[in-house]
Amino acid sequence: MLPAQRRDLLLTRLERDGRLVAKDLAAELGVAEDSVRRDLRELAAAGLCQRVYGGALPVSPAVADYATRGGVATESKRRVAAAAARLVRPDMTVLLDGGTTALAVARALPHDLRVTVVTHSPTVAVALLEHPGAEVFVLGGRLFKHSAVTSGAAAVEAAQWVHADLFLLGVTGVHHETGLTTGDADEAAMKRALAARSADTYVLASSEKIGAASPFTVLPLSEVSGIVTDAPEDHPVLDGLRRGGTPVVMAD
Amino acid sequence: MLPAQRRDLLLTRLERDGRLVAKDLAAELGVAEDSVRRDLRELAAAGLCQRVYGGALPVSPAVADYATRGGVATESKRRVAAAAARLVRPDMTVLLDGGTTALAVARALPHDLRVTVVTHSPTVAVALLEHPGAEVFVLGGRLFKHSAVTSGAAAVEAAQWVHADLFLLGVTGVHHETGLTTGDADEAAMKRALAARSADTYVLASSEKIGAASPFTVLPLSEVSGIVTDAPEDHPVLDGLRRGGTPVVMAD
């Protein structure tokens, strides 16, 4: 293991786990704790992590930069994705939406889980190349660059032959009155088409989506089986959703 | 072993292993560590790898995964890709195959070129997200993990509505007797279906493909408009192809 490779690994772990414990990593990598601590010090000096007693934590604001650049999800999205991934049971057929949260779900799926995934996102399809247990079907069509998914008539048509158990739906707004919304009309239609082909639909709603609204309605809240979110349990908008009869799944 | 050949090998290894260890490579290739280090320095200067203590790593951790999936092309493939990209004229409709060479073509296309690209490779589709001038259509279907393309009946069917000017075809073997070959039967069928939908078909044949043959025939050589290659002008197999009436495009 090259020293530089080890530092890369530390950053990857930090991303995945949200924290680093120097002692554990030293044991795992078979090096002295000193070396790990030295690495952490350097990474912290480079602004890539925040040094704390016992290990290191992600840099609070700078993470956003990294996230937008490499398609890496924020901690919030990762929590939601992890909870959503737990909804996927072996041998299910899952419709997976596009967007960074759905991408995080793909990455959060156990690599050897036997599952059939249907997606209209090439990005998600590429991520699932690393999952030997996943049978992947791509829905073709015109590529909508902004969110990197296929949409339009051809894509909607391609979705018609699918019968899925679960649709994990990404949106940009979840509001108790306007329902689920997104920023593009074609995209909204595509999401509706997918929801119609699945027994259950769960919404991936990281905290910043809660209470927000975008121009185009995807579905009314009554049409979904549940909302997966990491917003605080007692968030006022969540209370509103619950009163409206929408089940809320907490992402611890 | 030629120096340039050795550098290509280094890149191939970097692709495969995700890292290079100078000491090991020196021992394996039977050259001094200095020579390997010199190569690594040059490759790093050319932006093809990242020099680190002990060896080298892919250019950025973010593309490290990409590299192991074969996202990075060798110099040879890049030369072929650059030549093939020059075949693409403004406002054309191009069918772009999957595989590392085709991916390199996608990346080699001018970012503002107005062109319609139809592809059955999610990887290529993702690469074209950065090309604002490119209108991208994805052909859906079952994802064949090994080469990261969709294939099978659904994909072939989806290809039927396309009318393209140019198909850039990737194969694993170009042989004057067995013709164009690849390693999977479904994939071969898909490539045939794509060739049938395009006015012209050019084969992407980096030098290592020339003279090689794989289990499944894609097309006879007589069916293609030309072969793009970087093999030496006077390569005996190329002479054989020319005598057989196959046009050869040199990638200098």
Next chain:
DNA sequence: CTTAATCATGCGTGTTATTGCGCGTTGTGG
């Protein structure tokens, strides 16, 4: 055919990076 030039290579030399360990210091929890 000969000579000059260019290039890759291997080796010696001095430099730099990395590592593990000991030691005194500092932070944490009871």
Next chain:
DNA sequence: CCACAACGCGCAATAACACGCATGATTAAG
């Protein structure tokens, strides 16, 4: 306030490194 773990720092050994130079091979020019 105390015990303990984590910490930073300096040290020395080791490995990797860059640089310069001479050698041998291949190529270009004469």
